[in-house]
Amino acid sequence: MSNHQGLKSRNLITFPLDISEVDVINVETNERGDYIVTVESTQNGATCQSCGGWITQPNGYGRELELRHLPILGHRLYLRLRPKRYKCPRCNGKTTTQELDWYEPRSPHTKAYDRHLMLQLVNSTVEDVSQKEDVGYDAVDGAVERCIQDRVNWDEFTELKIVGIDEIAMTKGHGNFVAILTTQQADGHVALLGVLADRQKETVRQFLENIPKRLWQTMKKVCTDMWEGYTNAVTEFAAAHPEVSIEVVVDRFHVTKNYRECVDNLRKKECHRLKKELSEAQYAEIHGVLWPIRKKSEDLTTEEQEKLQHLFEYSPELKLAYTFREELTSIFELPLTKEKAREQIIAWQSKVSRSALTCFDKFLTTLDNWLDKIVNYFTGRFSSGFVEGLNNKIKTTKRRCYGILRNTTLFQRLYLDIEGYRNFA
Ligand SMILES: [Zn+2]
Structure with a gap:
């Protein structure tokens, strides 16, 4: 960049604007410290909007554009451009405004700045990006419309x-x-x-x-x-x-979620019951059992094991439900064929229905209805x-x-x- 007023030349650096087919005409700053860079197209000609032919007869300039571009050293940067216009000899002198490939007509941003906004928007919100970049909400929204397809390609x-x-x-x-x-x-x-x-x-x-x-x-x-x-x-x-x-x-995830919920519901019910029946000291022994009971048995710490042990002493029903849950999970972990998996799950199912437990009842019906598609998981484990x-x-x-x-x-x-x-x- 050159022409910057008020700075000694040894404080200046020069670097490319990274925009093709333009000459930099002027660089100035405004009262906010924004850079305003005036550029002019070096390309001659345009594609006639009427006949599609290449036209080169100049016809003045269009309205001046001011496009937000990538920031420089934390300062906002705007590019000013008056697009060239051309006349078509084949279409009664109809005029066409030249378009350059680094911005889109009617966009207030360069394409590079739109992309910059998209990157800011990943895992963020339009509101947030709008504030950080000091760009209007609609302008960020507009960039989304320009950059991101609204359906699959x-x-x-x-x-x-x-x-x-x-x-x-x-x-x-x-x-x-x-x-x-x-x-x-x-x-x-x-x-x-x-x-x-x-x-x-x-x-x-x-x-x-x-x-x-x-x-x-x-x-x-x-x-x-x-x-x-x-x-x-x-x-x-x-x-x-x-x-x-x-x-x-x-x-598999949905199946797992389904039968784990059965145990979770029973835990809630049992803890509710025990809170009423046990003394305060006894209940304190099992308090905070929510996370231990959700873990696999091999992942438990000694302290958590003890806590669960206490709980299971007070609620043999919950102990059985927990055991069944872990058994079914281990079936899914085994490298079984579809047929073997079906056999083992059916065996598990009949064992559970023979028990006095009722917490899995709904899940047992689900198995009846969906077993074919559930065991399809075992071919390929997708x-x-x-x-x-x-x-x-x-x-x-x-x-x-x-x-x-x-x-x-x-x-x-x-x-x-x-x-x-x-x-x-
Ligand atoms: Zn034409």
């Missing part, structure tokens, strides 16, 4: 081997769910495919039908929760197209990947973007949180 995918379907509740306890589709790619990366308005079968089916046909036969597994809207959509989709052969796998990290990411995105009701916006924000560092860093 199928060109980015060559296969969809494992697809995950899961949901998030948009409002607590109102059954207002959106379905999230993801795919786990060969390198383990979990990519976002879609945010669906609800988790109805027809909505999911429609999404599957809209996947480009070239990808259909690459789809091998769909990992889902035990929700018929998803599984029926997949089954019907596969039945309607002979070239599609997909196996539905109930995500999981949606949604649950391994992405689930939490989505929850925090949702929390941060509280109030976002449009699914396209939610897609953009999730996409940015998942892919932002890869795409904009």
Whole structure:
């Protein structure tokens, strides 16, 4: 940079503006310390907006643009430019304004600054970025619209081997769910495919039908929760197209969550009972047992083991439930074939139903209904990947973007949180 007034030349450094096809005409600072750099295009000509031909007959300049660009040494930087205009001899002298590839028409930012904003926005909020960058809320929003597609770009995918379907509740306890589709790619990366308005079968089916046909036969597994809207959509989709052969796998995570909850509910009930029946001193022995009982037995500290031991003395029922829970988990840990896994789970199931315990009753029915798809896990041991990290990411995105009701916006924000560092860093 040159022409800076008031500074001695030995305090100056020169570096490239990193913007192609412009000359720097002037550099000044305003009262806020912002740099205003006036540039002029060195490119001659434009593509006629009417006939598409290349035109070079000058026709003055358009309105002056002032575009926010990347900051320099902590100072804001604006680029001023008067775009050149050209006249087309073939289209009755119709004029066209020259466009340069480092900004988009009607954008108040250079493309580089838009990308800078996207990077700031990863795991953050529009509000926060707006404040830190001193850019209007709508300007950050506009940058999102320019930079992030609002739906999946199928060109980015060559296969969809494992697809995950899961949901998030948009409002607590109102059954207002959106379905999230993801795919786990060969390198383990979990990519976002879609945010669906609800988790109805027809909505999911429609999404599957809209996947480009070239990808259909690459789809091998769909990992889902035990929700018929998803599984029926997949089954019907596969039945309607002979070239599609997909196996539905109930995500192990959902099964685990299901039977662990049975034990958790019993723990609550039993602790409630014991609080009434035991003396204060006795109850103190078992107080704070919530975390120990959630752990695997081999992960317990000695102190936690003692605490659990006390609890189990007071509640043999809870001890049995805990033992059953750990047994089932260890079945899932074993390298079993699908058939062997089915046998072992059925054996577990009948042992539990023969016992006096009732806390697993609901789960036993779930097993009756879903066992086929649950044991599909054992061939390949695939999981949606949604649950391994992405689930939490989505929850925090949702929390941060509280109030976002449009699914396209939610897609953009999730996409940015998942892919932002890869795409904009
Ligand atoms: Zn023309």
